[in-house]
Amino acid sequence: MKSQVVTFLIKCPDQKGLVAKITSFFYDKGFNILSCQQYVNSIEDTYFMRIRLNADGTEISKKELEKSFLELATPLEFDWSVNYGDKKQNVAIMVSHTSHNLYDLLERYKEGRLDCNVKMIISNHDKLRHIADMFDVPYHYLPVKKETKLQQETQVRNLLDANAIDLVVMARYMQILSSDFINYFKDKIINIHHSFLPAFQGANPYKRAYERGVKLIGATAHYATEDLDEGPIIEQDVKPVTHESTPTTLKRIGADIEKLVLARAVKNHLNNQIIVSGNRAIVFPEAGE
Incomplete structure (x- = not known):
């Protein structure tokens, strides 16, 4: 060997x-x-x-x-x-409107801080194509409507298979994936969400968090499962906030936490530091590598 x-x-x-x-x-x-x-x-x-x-x-x-x-x-x-450490994993990033996680992952990838090949970006909107062009990563615009959801998922799956994708990162991809899709890529899809869930699900979570007067905000990265946002947790982080925080500042702080949490989760997966056991993720720390 x-x-x-x-x-x-x-x-x-x-x-x-x-x-x-x-x-x-x-x-x-x-x-x-x-x-x-x-x-x-x-x-x-x-x-x-x-x-x-x-x-x-x-x-x-x-x-x-x-x-x-x-x-x-x-x-x-x-x-x-x-x-065996002799092959970099192929990664696909799925995204909708929000750009902060996408920018951060691509920057880390280009700087060599994520040991992988980002093979493509897949989006249900054409809004973020310029970011893909900036980092020279192929961008696939696959719009989806309620009546075309299964056909669009088939297109996505075919793209992932054709490019031998090892890991799918949902960097704020605002579509619910089907059970068939998730089970086909079991323990190979990482999702990110704000830690207000399930208390502040749906639209404008930071506005409702502001109205509730929260004192902590954060983010959670986890493997996607059939139960929405309830898969094995890989990474989490929080930051204290005060009554002076506005919905805008809460959103900005939340975005910064999301970037760090998602990047750590992806790195943990790429470094083979995770064992999934039931609905828990055992995440070993880096050991001098």
């Missing part, structure tokens, strides 16, 4: 000897362990591990490694995945 960093994500029933068995397996195969992060959910009796390995000097192929690891994993009931 060529010089590279290999990342395994493991979930299984908690049991004695897991660390010893897993680390010994990789030692015997000639890997150097760069980091080993673990978490035990004592309530659900479940064990989680993220282990990063240096493959320098190993002679084993990917196929042989996975076949051999499966022999360890099967009796221990591992739910596992492996990433």
Whole structure:
């Protein structure tokens, strides 16, 4: 195997000897362990591990490694995945009217702070095409009406498949995706919303938050599921505000928080730091990478 960093994500029933068995397996195969992060959910009796390995000097192929690891994993009931770090993930950004998240993601991408290939931007409006042109990213305008929703989703899905998209980022794409679409890209769609939900759903949430006199505003990034805005939470953040804040300042502060939260969530996903367990996301911190 060529010089590279290999990342395994493991979930299984908690049991004695897991660390010893897993680390010994990789030692015997000639890997150097760069980091080993673990978490035990004592309530659900479940064990989680993220282990990063240096493959320098190993002679084993990917196929042989996975076949051999499966022999360890099967009796221990591992739910596992492996990433070899030799291929950047392909990302599609979906957006409607609002530009702040799109600008931020594209800037981070162009500066190399998001390790991916942004292959396209998909929108149900033509309003933000100039941003795509600015960053030299293909822009696909696919309008949607109630009576054409399924046809438009089919167009979107065909585009994503044709470009081998690994991750879809809903950067304020203001359309509800169908269950079929979400399940087809299960745990591969990240959405962002303000943390007023469900208290301030619908139009003008910042105006209604102002009227309610909130003292905290924030944002939540999560995986999209059939239950709107209730998928596994990846990142959240909040900022205190005061009675002096207007709907305009609340909206501006909220947009800044959204950008940071969405960017962190996308980076966590791209870095293989997340294990989804039921409706929870176990997010391991960066380990010196």
